[in-house]
Amino acid sequence: MRSRNCEWHNSTLRNLAKRALLGLFFVTVMGWGATGFALGPSSTPSIFSPDSTPAHDIYHLSLFVMAVCLGIFLVVFSLIVYSIVKYRRKATDDDREPPQIYGSNQVELAWTVIPILIVVVLFLAAARVIHAVEDAEFPPNTIEVTATGHQFWWEFQYPAYSFTTANELHVPVSDGSHPTPTHIILLSADTDHSFWVPQLAGKIDLIPNRRNEMWIDPKVPGHYVGQCAQYCGMQHAKMLLNVFVDTPEDFQKWVQQQKEPATTSDQVAAGRKVFEANACMNCHTITGTISHGRFGPDLTHLMSRTTIASGAAPNTQDNLTLWIKDPDAIKPGCLMPAMQLDEQDVNALVAYLMSLH
Amino acid sequence: MAEAQPIVPPLVIPQEREGSRPFVQVLHDWIVTVDHKRLGIMYFSYGILALVIGGIEASIMRAQLAVANNNLVSPEVFNQLFTMHGTTMIFFAAMPIVFGIANYLTPLMIGARDMAFPRLNAWGFWMTAFGGIILYFSFVGGFGLYGAGSAPDVGWFAYAPLTSPAFSVGHSTDYWTIGLLISGFGSIATGLNIMTTVLCMRGPGMKLNRMPMLVWLNSVMAFLILVAIGPLTAAQLMLLIDRFLGGHFFDTQAGGSAVIWMHFFWIFGHPEVYILVLPAFGILSEVIPVFSRKPIFGYNIMVAATVAIGFISLSVWAHHMFTVGMTSYANAFFVASTSAIAVPTGIKIFNWVGTMWGGKITFTTAMLFSVAAVAQMLIAGLTGIMLAAAPFDWQLGNSYFVIAHFHYVILGVIVFGVFSAAYYWYPKVTGRMMSETLGKWHFWLFLIGFHMTFDFMHIPGLLGMPRRIYTYEASRGWQTWNTIVSIGVIFQALAVLIWVFNATKSYFRGKIAGSDPWDAWTLEWSTSSPPPDYNFAELPVVRSRRPLWDLKHPEDPDWKYE
Numbered sequence: 001m002r003s004r005n006c007e008w009h010n011s012t013l014r015n016l017a018k019r020a021l022l023g024l025f026f027v028t029v030m031g032w033g034a035t036g037f038a039l040g041p042s043s044t045p046s047i048f049s050p051d052s053t054p055a056h057d058i059y060h061l062s063l064f065v066m067a068v069c070l071g072i073f074l075v076v077f078s079l080i081v082y083s084i085v086k087y088r089r090k091a092t093d094d095d096r097e098p099p100q101i102y103g104s105n106q107v108e109l110a111w112t113v114i115p116i117l118i119v120v121v122l123f124l125a126a127a128r129v130i131h132a133v134e135d136a137e138f139p140p141n142t143i144e145v146t147a148t149g150h151q152f153w154w155e156f157q158y159p160a161y162s163f164t165t166a167n168e169l170h171v172p173v174s175d176g177s178h179p180t181p182t183h184i185i186l187l188s189a190d191t192d193h194s195f196w197v198p199q200l201a202g203k204i205d206l207i208p209n210r211r212n213e214m215w216i217d218p219k220v221p222g223h224y225v226g227q228c229a230q231y232c233g234m235q236h237a238k239m240l241l242n243v244f245v246d247t248p249e250d251f252q253k254w255v256q257q258q259k260e261p262a263t264t265s266d267q268v269a270a271g272r273k274v275f276e277a278n279a280c281m282n283c284h285t286i287t288g289t290i291s292h293g294r295f296g297p298d299l300t301h302l303m304s305r306t307t308i309a310s311g312a313a314p315n316t317q318d319n320l321t322l323w324i325k326d327p328d329a330i331k332p333g334c335l336m337p338a339m340q341l342d343e344q345d346v347n348a349l350v351a352y353l354m355s356l357h
Numbered sequence: 358m359a360e361a362q363p364i365v366p367p368l369v370i371p372q373e374r375e376g377s378r379p380f381v382q383v384l385h386d387w388i389v390t391v392d393h394k395r396l397g398i399m400y401f402s403y404g405i406l407a408l409v410i411g412g413i414e415a416s417i418m419r420a421q422l423a424v425a426n427n428n429l430v431s432p433e434v435f436n437q438l439f440t441m442h443g444t445t446m447i448f449f450a451a452m453p454i455v456f457g458i459a460n461y462l463t464p465l466m467i468g469a470r471d472m473a474f475p476r477l478n479a480w481g482f483w484m485t486a487f488g489g490i491i492l493y494f495s496f497v498g499g500f501g502l503y504g505a506g507s508a509p510d511v512g513w514f515a516y517a518p519l520t521s522p523a524f525s526v527g528h529s530t531d532y533w534t535i536g537l538l539i540s541g542f543g544s545i546a547t548g549l550n551i552m553t554t555v556l557c558m559r560g561p562g563m564k565l566n567r568m569p570m571l572v573w574l575n576s577v578m579a580f581l582i583l584v585a586i587g588p589l590t591a592a593q594l595m596l597l598i599d600r601f602l603g604g605h606f607f608d609t610q611a612g613g614s615a616v617i618w619m620h621f622f623w624i625f626g627h628p629e630v631y632i633l634v635l636p637a638f639g640i641l642s643e644v645i646p647v648f649s650r651k652p653i654f655g656y657n658i659m660v661a662a663t664v665a666i667g668f669i670s671l672s673v674w675a676h677h678m679f680t681v682g683m684t685s686y687a688n689a690f691f692v693a694s695t696s697a698i699a700v701p702t703g704i705k706i707f708n709w710v711g712t713m714w715g716g717k718i719t720f721t722t723a724m725l726f727s728v729a730a731v732a733q734m735l736i737a738g739l740t741g742i743m744l745a746a747a748p749f750d751w752q753l754g755n756s757y758f759v760i761a762h763f764h765y766v767i768l769g770v771i772v773f774g775v776f777s778a779a780y781y782w783y784p785k786v787t788g789r790m791m792s793e794t795l796g797k798w799h800f801w802l803f804l805i806g807f808h809m810t811f812d813f814m815h816i817p818g819l820l821g822m823p824r825r826i827y828t829y830e831a832s833r834g835w836q837t838w839n840t841i842v843s844i845g846v847i848f849q850a851l852a853v854l855i856w857v858f859n860a861t862k863s864y865f866r867g868k869i870a871g872s873d874p875w876d877a878w879t880l881e882w883s884t885s886s887p888p889p890d891y892n893f894a895e896l897p898v899v900r901s902r903r904p905l906w907d908l909k910h911p912e913d914p915d916w917k918y919e
Contacts, residue, residue: 044834045821047752058748069739089717098717103655111707119696126746127689134685191519198821202751205681208609212682229755229823231512237826
């Protein structure tokens, strides 16, 4: 028997379609039920617990796309399983060849046109979110931050407040009644980097000689984690990102503190002398002093940060001491050199750094 | 179903057995050979060797990532491992393997005695081989002969400006660049050769629309090679100019552009995916019909879909760059073009199912690998759809989700397809059958290992784990998933060992295959196994897409219906 058109099992197909739709429905409902805006920050930066509008828009798009994909998967996978179970050669089969079927114009047309329609729908859904995120307008009270990627740490400048900090980004919470989004300009001082805090927004690269931008409007205060997502050299793995979303009052308090020049105290004058007499000042800035280096993180308010070395270690006395003596012990391959200071100088230096609140 | 006798009896020219000749002479014959079959075997073996080396590199990486805060390898070594793993697998494992299959089979399938340019063919192989040797020489000479060696550590797509002299000191990047440049010449030669062979060397009656699917897919692959390798070569030359002659193409500190490198690389890089996967599609399109005992469903639309994939694949490259800050219009365009490629790919999957539908399927090892590849192509395609939605990619790009996605394509489809081909054509190449028992062990272990590794690898990506990190904090909650992923590697390694053992043992002890052990329909099965140097004693005359079907069923030949 030969034919150009195969006999299509309509009832089977209809059953499969029904089942697929049901599965799709369950996943969608479960997806939406388990979500919610504003679940709060987590130490696992899942893209499925968004707390900011761009991340949330992406999250909704992702549910839709995954539901469509799951539907397609169920239908096609069932067809594959059905055909290999139903049409396997059985012991009772004779040696005759099965009917030689060369194709079917109708069926082939169907499985060309239906995917085209699905693709159009997916394109429209994606285009809508691209537009919403990339072409967003900002209210006048938007916080501006310039993030500059360095091997292997982050520099954050707040041009409106004229101060610079590093590695830990503070932004105000943006609640519905009083939206204060943060607009981040992304630059790079050396190689490519990528700013990725999954709960707040998708990643955007920081590329030298190029100005990129992104925005976030976190809904829940707290500590969000992320990290560099574009390979940038030896210590790409420990170029971590910490974003602190503060209440408006806390944010203002933090801004006021950061705007102050560094505290000076005679008790730590010895350490300050070590800092200024050595190469430390070539790379680090401490405002209010003669240290104006730009290669390394701004240390003016070092002790207001919870970690050192871009999140590689907690900001404690022991870690600071170790970091100055042997940075490679914490972050092998980082660009901070071991300063070869004697014990007394190191202790004085750590005491000075620990005074920089 | 074994038919021991060749349909067209070969000329009897007594050949000396290799074992009876001195080793040096045998080696000399292989080195100077211009025979497409020998070059095919050499390409394939070279690729398998690279596959094993790249696999070892991957295994070390997985051991490092199995637990959080691990110190098995230093960050420097880890970065070299993923660079070498990626470069090795794409350029020196996957490409030589698909070239080997194309070289061996194209002339046999179209009824030709050799490729169009046998010497160019040998030249291409040796260029590819030397490229790989230069890349691996970096382990010795990376810092020049005065310092210790060091492999390149810039990642397999080597984004600027990490490759500029300021960030990549020593010569490791130069070994990478020159290695790829030279193997690229070899690839272009092979692409040209396949194209010319298909256009000019077809046997009597072998019209274009009667060519086996694998030949069609290989010719689209050859077309893509000719289009895509050029930009890579250009980019490598520009990088060399930057590094040695003071150029500033990619030197951002002197006003160069990092983004230009990305465009050059990915306009090569995405067609490259199809250069690798189309031959695998071709293998599935040969194996599935034979073991379903039906012709390929919808030959015309399958060919059209292949050509469509070839063209569309040239317009999708910037979906690798959704996160570099393109305008919303550019992003939307690449969403559209990338999603569009799902349509012809979907057609292929549906038509493979249509081929099995109503057949009498025999699950040989070759068929098992092919069916698994179809199912895995479905999943890889769907995760591809997810990544094609640009905003979704802003989250998933450069995360472990992407790693899982493209390994699904490269292992789940290409390597599964290659294993399928290895079992299917082994009898033709060696004259002996591979053990089916060991083959099934190979299949099931590899399937389990593959799914343990690459199904679970999607999850850390969804949980925010970026690629190319040598370690991670325990508090991120990625460890469990990474441990499972790493354990899967053990199964895969074991499976590959079984395969190598099987292939070696069967070469000496396997059952004699005869010319047509699978009762197949394409021309390579009409000559003896292994085929004689001249392939066909007299060139077979072809009247349909399944010439051997016509011979076996004179009462009901295909040409009456085409």
